[in-house]
Amino acid sequence: MTASNVNCFGKLYVVATPIGNLGDMSFRAVEVLKKVDLIAAEDTRHVKMLLQHYGITNKLVSLHQHNEDKASSVLLEKLREGLSIALVSDAGTPLLSDPGMPLVKMVKDAGLDVVPIPGACALIAALSAAGLPVTQFSFEGFLPRTSSARKAFFNERLMLPKTWIFYESCHRILATLQDMAEILPLDRQIVIARELTKLHETIVKTSLGEALGLVKHNDNMRKGEFVVIVDGAVVDKKEQLITSEQVRVLQVLLRECSIKTAVAMAVEITGVRKKLLYQAALIMGKEKDV
């Protein structure tokens, strides 16, 4: 492919749209959506309403999780023909727990331009107002749907020393917090950010125990869309971290033995230093009995 060829190709614009408040649409996003030849949208009916609001009458094509491989190949051909395309999802930034990854990868791999048009994203909006460390964080998308898989997921992150974030729906928020409270210490700080940028926006930073009570006893706290942010575990930086499997061994032992015996046995089984296992046992919320 020559440089002059590349210049004839169309560009793919990845355009963020509002997550609730139409005022969050950027001027540039409107401009790009007006000027492209095609708009690839997750749900064309949903996006039509947004486009109508801004007087955008461009042609729409559908790109959702069930057709994205095939639709992406077709769109790549259109880009090669010189058409410009905008990718939008139902809300927020495409690809973030939304369709678009196969298309962006395909276009990048083909050496064509992908241009981000940044804007709203529930993850970043929640993080920016959470008051938890943001220098290092991990985005986990949506959690597994079964309780056992969720508990395994929380187990793996019990000792994670950085902030972690996930998306949750109103149908599962209570069950998810209940599972979390079985694995994480109840005094772990979490932030529940619901209905961001909308009329009933609520951002609560509190302990896991209190958050669970709040969601359980207040019907409104189980309505709308949710981002949950969890503070990282406090671990001694000089120590190495322990793996999720080593944490699991310690948890099983703690169920049956005193903290002193459990830690001693875990040292023998895992070879991890006693101080670190002891610290982990305390984080798991056991009473100090040595």
Ligand code: SAM
């Ligand atoms: N791509 C979107 C983004 O940039 O945030 C996320 C799409 S994902 C399919 C939808 C999930 O994002 C919701 O279930 C919820 O967890 C979260 N979300 C979206 N809008 C939200 C809002 N206004 N307030 C809180 N969470 C929101």
